[in-house]
Amino acid sequence: MLRIFALALVATGSAAAQTLRVDPPHWWVGTPVNRLELLVSSDAGLSSASVSAPGVVVVSDVAAANPRYRYVTVEIQPGAKPGSATVVAEAGRKKIRAEWKLKERRPRAMAPGLSQRDLIYLVTPDRFANGDPSNDDVAGMTERGSDRNGNYKRHGGDLAGMTAHLDYVKSLGATAVWPMPLLENDMPAASYHGYAITDHYRIDPRYGTHSDYVNWVDGLHVRGMKAIKDMVFNHVGTGHYLYQSPPDSSWFNAWPSAPATDPRAKARGEE
Numbered sequence: 489m490l491r492i493f494a495l496a497l498v499a500t501g502s503a504a505a506q507t508l509r510v511d512p513p514h515w516w517v518g519t520p521v522n523r524l525e526l527l528v529s530s531d532a533g534l535s536s537a538s539v540s541a542p543g544v545v546v547v548s549d550v551a552a553a554n555p556r557y558r559y560v561t562v563e564i565q566p567g568a569k570p571g572s573a574t575v576v577a578e579a580g581r582k583k584i585r586a587e588w589k590l591k592e593r594r595p596r597a598m599a600p601g602l603s604q605r606d607l608i609y610l611v612t613p614d615r616f617a618n619g620d621p622s623n624d625d626v627a628g629m630t631e632r633g634s635d636r637n638g639n640y641k642r643h644g645g646d647l648a649g650m651t652a653h654l655d656y657v658k659s660l661g662a663t664a665v666w667p668m669p670l671l672e673n674d675m676p677a678a679s680y681h682g683y684a685i686t687d688h689y690r691i692d693p694r695y696g697t698h699s700d701y702v703n704w705v706d707g708l709h710v711r712g713m714k715a716i717k718d719m720v721f722n723h724v725g726t727g728h729y730l731y732q733s734p735p736d737s738s739w740f741n742a743w744p745s746a747p748a749t750d751p752r753a754k755a756r757g758e759e
Contacts, residue, residue, distance in 0.1 A: 507531065508585065510527070511527040515589075517564060522566075523547065526559070527735070532584075536578045539562050541568075541573030543567055544568060547563050610667075610668075612680075614644070623693060664713060664716055665716065671688055672691070674692075683723075684726075
């Protein structure tokens with residue numbers, strides 16, 4: 489069984505609207521992995537959760553130690569078709585619903601990987617090229633604005649800039665591009681590096697949108713190049729919702745009394 493976590497949101501129409509989050513928000517039909525565990529969560533305590541869709545069977549619904557969460561194991565039947573399913577959870581006397589999608593897997597998902605023949609170009613997206621100044625300052629983010637004079641500040645690089653310079657990268661002989669994480673890093677300081685992820689399924693809006701990411705990947709493929717996604721699961725930013733309110737105490741390891749290996753690291757990160 490595979491555990492993967494992502495984001496889906498839906499709100500009821502009441503004044504005191506509650507949201508339901510389903511991780512992951514989608515899966516694919518016709519894949520070798522047809523059984524997976526969904527993490528269903530809400531701001532309110534949940535007493536049950538289920539998934540309704542043709543070709544999807546709920547194997548189990550188990551409460552987490554934190555009443556906000558439930559582990560729902562589903563099995564996708566061989567004949568399941570792409571489409572939308574409904575996740576229904578009970579919170580007290582209310583029922584909260586969220587959409588969960590089954591998608592068709594694209595054939596190129598089985599494309600060849602990297603080999604010793606590839607030349608990888610490593611990119612720090614925030615420091616590469618600013619193709620869209622309008623996303624330099626995004627309302628609602630903890631760290632606002634950009635400052636190219638600050639070593640630990642954001643400088644404004646984004647996906648639009650990366651896409652605009654693909655021909656330049658190819659001219660260097662690169663066959664693959666490895667950007668540091670492009671996912672949301674909603675942290676108060678030094679969020680430019682990308683390694684304090686606060687949402688594993690949302691492109692950081694200061695880099696652009698999911699569509700911008702797809703356009704960048706498509707641009708690489710058109711040029712016969714490969715895209716590498718930097719996957720970070722060993723640690724998260726403290727603003728991550730799973731860290732702020734974990735399903736149970738076993739989700740994170742912490743050693744508060746352990747001395748820092750670099751006594752200057754904290755001060756530098758807060759500049």
